[in-house]
Amino acid sequence: MPGKAIRIRGLVQGVGFRPMIWRLARQHRLGGEVWNDGQGVMVHAFGSAENLAAFIRQIPLHIPPLARLDSLDVQTLAGLPAPDSFRIAASQDGGAQTPIAADAATCSDCLAEIADPDNRRYRYPFTHCTHCGPRLSIIRAMPYDRCHTSMADFVMCWHCQQEYQDPNDRRFHAQANCCPDCGPALWLEDKHGQRLAGTDPLSLAAELIRQGHILAIKGVGGFHLACNAADAAAVSRLRAAKRRDAKPFALMAKHIGMVSRYAQVNAQEACLLHDKAAPIILLNAHGATLAPSVAPDDDKLGFMLPYTPLHTLLMQDLAAPIVLTSGNLSDEPTCTDNTQARVNLTAIADYLLLHDRAIVNRLDDSVLRVMAGKARVLRRARGYSPEVLALPPGFGDANAILAMGAELKNSFCLLSNGTAIVSQHIGDLENAAVQQEYRHLLEDYGKLYGFKPRVIAVDRHPGYLSTQYGYALTDTYGATVIPVQHHHAHLAACLAEQGVALDAPPVLAALFDGLGLGDDGGLWGGEFLLGDYRQYTRLGHLQPMALPGGSQAMREPWRNAYAHLLHYFTWPYLQQTYGELEIIRLLASKPLETLATMVSKQLNSPLSSSCGRWFDAYAALLGLHSGQISYEGQAAIALEKLATPPFADEQAYPAAWVIAEDNGMAVLSCQGLCQAVLDDLKRGADKARIAARIHHSLADVTVRVLCQLSTQTGVDRIVLSGGVFQNRLLLEAVTGQLHKHGKTVLSPQAYPLNDGGLALGQAVVAAAQGISPET
Incomplete structure (x- = not known):
């Protein structure tokens, strides 16, 4: 009797997929077997042509709750004896290429059991089944079998073993099955x-x-x-x-x-x-x-x-x-x-x-946070990692690329066979213990997925520890290193997540964040780009401002406020006109003569177009964490809070921005905004109203520049990304106005807008550079 070999790929291990196949095969009176291997699930099924066809049609309709079906390929089996029954066979090794399920919250059936005094799992804190419970958190190797998890230390009791062997039980072949008699305590x-x-x-x-x-x-x-x-x-x-x-x-x-x-x-x-x-x-x-x-x-x-x-x-x-x-x-x-x-x-x-x-x-x-009507992942870890992203058309041959991620909010990415796996959030590599874990996780993921990179993508900034470690790994793997510009990676990550094809036309992008090393050696962070996966052109940016004290300016917002004021006004004018303001009194207590010299001579005061530091400057003008912040974004978060209802619908300041042209590039200067804010503060205006008008002034000029660039380039699809767009008021204002102008807006959802999504962008940029455009 002829049979069918059915190769199933996707998230199909550790989620009750083989038991589902077993039950369907029995319902359709088929013989054969199903097993896990390194590529997913393999089925050999034998029966009448009619029953086989019905069985194959039913598979996509009965996917278990935690499973995801990526592909189902069928071939004919000939010359093999047809077995009388259908069974689940032992797992086979085979390259560990199959996805690993993310940990999942307790299902309703397990919740009912722990609440039932007559159930043997009543109030048992480690109750779970094939539809819920730990996955990535307990796995040491693939394929997903009990012996490859931390549950290997616990031998199933008779009752649990019976559940494990019963095809009518939802714990049938649940690899981490346990109860109070045999499980963790x-x-x-x-x-x-x-x-x-x-x-x-x-x-x-x-x-x-x-x-x-x-x-x-x-x-x-x-x-x-x-x-x-x-x-x-x-x-x-x-x-x-x-x-x-x-x-x-x-x-x-x-x-x-x-x-x-x-x-x-x-x-x-x-x-x-x-x-x-x-x-x-x-x-x-x-x-x-x-x-x-x-x-x-x-x-x-x-x-x-x-x-x-x-x-x-x-x-x-x-x-x-x-x-x-x-x-x-x-x-x-x-x-x-x-x-x-x-x-x-x-x-x-x-x-x-x-x-x-x-x-x-x-x-x-x-x-997560819901912004502009969509759920946005701000930190991606438990429940999402290590879910696989199938890359858009054109990336099918992309393989063996490791992207090292950023310095802060680090995660890394493995790109293999046209799919991307982004690790869970790791943290800030400035911490030595986080660095150590980063290295261990890279090694562990390599073992889990049998992954050896031929290309290593890194951020262009040579000072990033992730970049330095990427270069260090070249000796280990004999891999080629591809540096990727920071904001290009943000743009590409959004395109990949949104399913934009490799050879799609370029998009416009507003990329606002803390900083990233630019092509000119400067620190970028308020950027307008035209680009795709392979290349980009910088079309505009915020006016670069000094960062007095370098990295200290990232921790002390008053330094950014001083740089803005010094750029547009003289100190005697500020003292004479606004001397009673809190920010001017604070600055007067600082060593301004020394700082002015540092700025004028660019001594430890690099120029940066950073939008993150722009927010710090205006938060400091309003007296929000002017002296020092204790975590990244604290001043900007305070400014957003201050600007929210009842003033969220305030209007922008008129004449707040000047858009100048510098060698064909739009440069956004905000002297009018700075003057207006100081004037409002002097006359005692409500600071919440001022904060709202600051936000809307930035939103308005962003939309104005993007619409101008859209007219110039003929491009109507626009990406908004970078950590600054975690500001809900800004993202929603810009998105809403662009929609009114008939533009298509793309912004990250499943991967962070911040640097936590950077590795995905690095990986697809590196892949695109190795794939020739179609002719």
Whole structure:
């Protein structure tokens, strides 16, 4: 009897795909077998032609919840004996090319089990099945079998083994299947390592949180630090001990009703909170208030819902949200093992809630914000990584490219066989421990995917540690290095995510961020480009301003304010006309003569067109974190907060900008804006109204320049990207106005607008340079 060989590629391992195939084959009275290998799932099926055809048609209609079908190829099998039954065969090695599933939030069936007193998994914190639970966080090698995960340490009991072997059970071939009799165990101990007595550590942990204690909790991808978010003393103590001065803390609520007590939640945001990825969603604070130091100087709250049985059971006994922030000292990698937590976190936490399942791959919580009507990933990690992106038409032959990412918010990218895998968020490589983890993850991903690069794409900035390490790896792999300009990578990442074909016409782009090394050796960051994957032309930029003190200007916004004022006015004029203003009084206390000399002679004062530093300058003019910021973007976030309702619909300042031409390039100068802001401050205008007008002035000139360039080039498709466009007011204002002008706007969604998405862009630029354009 003839049969069919069916090759299935996609996200098909560890998600219940083989059991689904088994059930379909049995329903259609087929013989044969199904197995995992390095390319995905392979099926050999035998039966009547009619039954085989019906079986193949049904496969795409019965995809398990966590699976994704990329391709299904069918060939005829001849000359093989037809088996009487259908079975699931052992996995085969084969190059480890298949995608790995992302960790997924607890499914409704598992939630029902842990809530049922008659179920043997009642209140068991490690309950999961093929439709939910840990994946990347526990995997050591492919294919996805129990022996290749941290669950290999736990031998299934008789009951779990029966579920595993029962094709009618949703745990059929669930590789991480376990229960209280055979799976990981949970316990609570104090900071001295003494275990606390009691049969239910989760109930006791909830009670300790209610009492005002700080707990270190071992989760699915790393440790968290938790406390009662309504307890001002506990939150302040956590902030001080963690050495996190002002950056907002993430929150977990029991359910959507609890979230809505403290924040505005629309239908789209509610859907995202309940998504299988279970990310943190940035929401507008509204209603009841939490401890002031949860999110000081911010009008947004970052909420997530419980995504493991452990978190669900913990939150059941709590009447208020909890702070659930990364288990680390500020800027260091999150702790992932018990010994490390006992060393690093006992100076912060009073108690530790631990378990004995190893975390193989660290995963931070992902962060999203709805802007311009679409969900935007700001930090991409748990729940999303390492999902595969199928690259647009033209990239099918792109292969063996490693992109090293940026210096800050680092992630890297593996490009193989026309697909891209972007790693989870790693962090800022300025931290030595983060650097070490970056190197380990690069090695681990190489082993997981059997990946050896022939090309290594790096940022053009030679000082970036990711760039330096990329060059260092050339000896290891014999690979070629391709430097990629920072803003070109931002543009290309957006094109790749949005499915724009390799040989599509070029697009216009406004790329606003902190900085990136430009073609002229300068520091760019407020750029207007015309480009595609292969090349770009700089058509305009913000007026370059000095950064007095170099990197110090990134931490002290007053320096940027001074550079702007010095560029447009004399200091005697400023003192005489605006001497009573807070910013002028602050600047008068600084060594201005020295700074003026530094700027005039370009001594440690490089010029930069950075839009990020532009926002810092105007925040400082309004007295927002003028002296120093404690985290990247703090001053700009404060300016956005100040500008939001009731003044979000304010008008731009008239004559705020001059668009000059310099060698055919549009240069945006904002002396009129600077003067108008100073005048408004002098007459005592509402600072919120001023902040709104600053935002709309930048939005208006951005749209004006893009429309002019669109007329000149005939290009109507426009990319908006770069970390500055995480500013919701700016993104929505520019997007809305461009739509009114009939332009098509592309901006990142699944990958970050900030440097977390840069590696994807580096990879596709490098690939495009190796693919000849069609003739």
